[in-house]
Amino acid sequence: MEKAACHHLLENLAxxxxxxxxxxxxxxxxxxxxxxxDCRVVxxxxxxxxxxxxxxxxxxxxxxxxxxxxxxxxxxxxxxxSA
Amino acid sequence: MLxxxxxxxLLERIRRGDKSACAECVExxxxxxxxxxxxxxxxxAEAEDVVQETFLSAFKAIDSFEGRSxxxxxxxxxxxxxxLMRLRRVxxxxxSVDDEEVFGEGLDVPRQLHAWCxxxxxxxxxxxxxxxxxxxxxxxxxxxxxxxxxxxxxxLSTEETAEALDVSIDVVKVRLYRARLQLRERLSAYFTEIAxxxx
Ligand SMILES: [Zn+2]
Numbered sequence: 534m535e536k537a538a539c540h541h542l543l544e545n546l547a548x549x550x551x552x553x554x555x556x557x558x559x560x561x562x563x564x565x566x567x568x569x570x571d572c573r574v575v576x577x578x579x580x581x582x583x584x585x586x587x588x589x590x591x592x593x594x595x596x597x598x599x600x601x602x603x604x605x606x607x608x609x610x611x612x613x614x615s616a
Numbered sequence: 617m618l619x620x621x622x623x624x625x626l627l628e629r630i631r632r633g634d635k636s637a638c639a640e641c642v643e644x645x646x647x648x649x650x651x652x653x654x655x656x657x658x659x660x661a662e663a664e665d666v667v668q669e670t671f672l673s674a675f676k677a678i679d680s681f682e683g684r685s686x687x688x689x690x691x692x693x694x695x696x697x698x699x700l701m702r703l704r705r706v707x708x709x710x711x712s713v714d715d716e717e718v719f720g721e722g723l724d725v726p727r728q729l730h731a732w733c734x735x736x737x738x739x740x741x742x743x744x745x746x747x748x749x750x751x752x753x754x755x756x757x758x759x760x761x762x763x764x765x766x767x768x769x770x771x772l773s774t775e776e777t778a779e780a781l782d783v784s785i786d787v788v789k790v791r792l793y794r795a796r797l798q799l800r801e802r803l804s805a806y807f808t809e810i811a812x813x814x815x
Binding site: 543546547550551571573574575577578579581582583585586587588589590591592593594595598599601602603605606607608610611 | 635636638639642646647650651654655660664667668671672675725726728729730731732733740745746749750753768769789790792793796797799800803804
């Protein structure tokens with residue numbers, strides 16, 4: 534990760550990953566990725582990192598906390614209607 | 617956002633003092649507010665308090681809500697501020713880390729260069745891996761964590777996140793990128809170790 538081309542890739546990576554880079558820049562970065570194992574790994578593992586977070590189960594408000602929430606807002610009367 | 621039209625109608629009813637509208641608002645938005653609060657504070661009891669505070673202040677201030685942003689963005693904004701106040705109380709030095717807010721200069725250079733993408737699925741789905749994923753978010757610097765949770769986990773747009781955090785769109789983009797890089801480093805260390813023990 535020391536070559537100027539690697540730095541160029543890193544500087545533009547955010548836009549590239551979010552699909553905001555121009556077609557021309559994308560082509561340029563992809564040429565570099567074809568020949569640079571280190572940058573390839575960085576891009577692949579960055580994508581994988583995002584993917585893993587998207588698959589993560591979502592934490593839920595515990596039922597007891599939900600009861601307390603409605604109570605604190607003086608909304609207990611609506612607890613059953615929308616469970 | 618899908619809920620925007622309904623939220624507008626809901627807002628009108630809340631302003632008229634309709635309690636069932638308040639209940640609907642809580643039902644619709646408390647799951648997201650709770651997830652945000654939990655991931656910002658890292659603590660269930662704190663998160664519960666943040667959710668209560670958020671809706672109490674929101675209903676109190678509902679008349680001053682201009683509706684420029686969506687209702688959920690506004691609630692996230694209140695929740696983020698409430699969580700931040702709590703974090704400052706518990707860990708005063710944790711929140712004031714000033715980081716680089718432009719691309720290029722002082723960029724984090726990736727160090728972990730092992731390809732761990734092709735590990736078997738079970739290694740990514742283990743409860744240990746999930747704990748590691750959650751812990752990695754919790755240990756991000758607060759500013760990066762807030763952006764990462766809103767953008768990546770709660771799927772807010774860049775604009776909504778900027779609105780909720782009162783920062784520019786470019787700052788959101790830089791922080792999201794830096795958060796992803798830091799998480800990648802951390803997860804790389806973890807999964808590389810797993811890859812080694814499996815050989
Ligand atoms: Zn390279």
